[in-house]
Amino acid sequence: MRIEVLVDVKTTLGEGPVWDVEQQRLYWIDSADGRILRCTDDGRELRAWDVGQKIGSMALRHHNGESAIVALQNGVHTLDLKSGELTLVIDPEPHLPDNRLNDGKVDRQGRFVFGSMDTLEDSASAKLYRLDADLSLHTLDEGIIVSNGPCWSPSGETLYFCDTWSGEIWAYDYDLATGNVSHRRTFAKVDTAGGGAADGCTVDAEGCLWQALVYAGKLVRYTPDGQVDRIIQMPVKKVTSLTFGGPNLDTLFVTSMAKPPLPRFPADGQQRGALFAITGLGVQGIAERRFAS
Template sequence: MKIEVLVDIKTTLGEGPQWDVEQQRLYWVDSMDGRILRCTAEGSELRGWEVGQKIGSMALRKHGDHALVAMENGIHDLDLGNGDLQLIIDPEPGMTTNRLNDGKVDRHGRFLVGSMDMQEEKGSGKLFRLDPDLSLHVLEEDIICSNGPCWSPDGKIFYFADTWTGEIWAYDYDNASGKVSNRRTFAKVDTSGGGAADGATVDAEGCVWQALVYDSKLIRYTPDGEVDRVIEMPVRKVTSVAFGGPDMDVLYVTSMGKPPLPRFPGDGQQRGSLFAITGLGIRGVPERRFAS
C-alpha cells in the first residue's frame, strides 16, 4: 500500500470526491471556498469552477455537460461549459443557520443530500431526496451534520451518518421508490481520539470505507459493521473517500486545510491536499450520474 499527495492544492475544506467513469476524471469540492475541482487519475489537467457560495456536494447529470450542486441556498444546476448557475430548488428557505452538505446519487439516478447546522450544534438538518423529475422528498429529520451517504453494491442498503451521534446508520432502501425504512445502528464510531464520522463510500465487496475526521484515520467496516482495517493518514482532518482510476482500484482521499470552527484542531503541512492510496487490492463501485 502507498499513500501519496496527488494534488497539493490546500483546499480550505476538501470534500466529496467522485470518479466519473465516462470522462475518466476525478471531481471534488472545496466546500468553504465555493470551488469545484477536477483532475485526471494522475492528478494532472487540474480545472476549477467558482460558484460563489459554500458547497456541500455535487453530482454530474446524465444529459449534457451539467452538474447538480448542493449549495448554501439550495440545489443548483451548473453548466460546466460556461459556468452558469440556475436554482432548481431551495429545500430550506429562510434557514440561514443551515446549509446543504454531503450528497450522492443512488443506483437509479436520484440525488440524496443532507443539510446541517453550520455551528454543528442543533438538530436542524434533514435528509432529502431529489428525484429525476426534480420533485423533493424528506427522508430523515433532526440531523446536526449530514454525512457519508452511500449504498451497498446492490443498492438495497443505504448508509448515512449524523456526524456527532457517534454512529453510522443503515437503512433498508427501496430501489423502486427511493424510500428508506428500518433504520438501525450499523457501526459505533470510535471517537476516543477526537474523531467523528465524515464522508464514506462502499467497495465492490460491500465494505464501507469511512473517513474519521480530526483523527487521521480511514476505517473499513465489513457488511456486518465490524472494523476490518484502519489506515493512518498523514493529516488529521481527512474528510471523504472515493474509489476511482481506470481500474477503480485507487482510493482518493480529500482533506481539510482549515477547520470551519475554532474548536476543531489544526494540522500539518500536507493539510488540504488530495491524496491517492494505491496497492489496496480492492476495487470500488462506479458512481451514478443524476438521471436527468
C-alpha cells in the same frame, strides 16, 4: 500500500470526491471556498469552477455531460460546466439561515440523495433529502446536526448515512423502485475516543464501507456486518471524504481540509488540504452513477 499527495491545492475544506467513469476524471469540492475541482487519476489537467457560495456536494448529470447538479448553501442548482451558469432548482430550507446543504451522492437508479447541516454544528435542525429525476424533492429523515456519508450497498438496497456527531453510522432499507427509506438502525459505532468524528463514506465491490474519521486522521473499513476490518493512518488529521477511482477503480482518493471550520477544531500538518491517492489496497470500488436528469 502507498499513500501519496496527488494534488496539493490546500483546499480550505476539501470534500465530496466523485470519480466519473465516462470522462475518467476525478471531481471534488472545496466546500468553504465554493469551488469544484477536477483532475486526471494522476493529478494532471487540473481545472476549477467557482460557484460563488459554499458547496456541500455535486454530481454530474446523465443527459448532459457538461452539466452538474450541485448542493449549495442556498439550495440545489444545476451548473453549466461550460458557461459556469447556475440555475436554482429548489431551496429546501430558506427559513433556516444557519443551515446549509452538505454531503450528497447519487443512488444506483440516478436519484440524488443529500443532506443539510447546522453550520455551528450544534442544533439538530438538518434533514436528509432525495431529489428525483423529475426534480421533485422528498424528505427521508430529520433531526440531524451534520449530514454526512450517504452511500449504498452494492445491490443498492441498503443506504448508509451518518450524523457526524451521533457517534454512529446508520443503515436504512432502501426501496429501489421509490427511493424511500425504512427501518433505520445502527450499522456501526464510530470510535470517537481520539477526538475523531464520522465524515464521508464509500462502499467497495466487496460490500465493505470505508469512512474518513475526520480530526483523527484515519480511514476505517467496516465489513458488511459492521465490524472494523482495517484502519489506515493518514499523514494529516483532517481527512474528510473518499472514493474509489482510476481506470480499474482501485485507487482510493481522499480529500482533506486545510483549515477547520470552527475554532474548537484542531490545526494540522504541512500536507493539510491536499488530495491524496492510495494504491496497492487490493480492493476495487463501484462505479458511481450520474444524476438521471
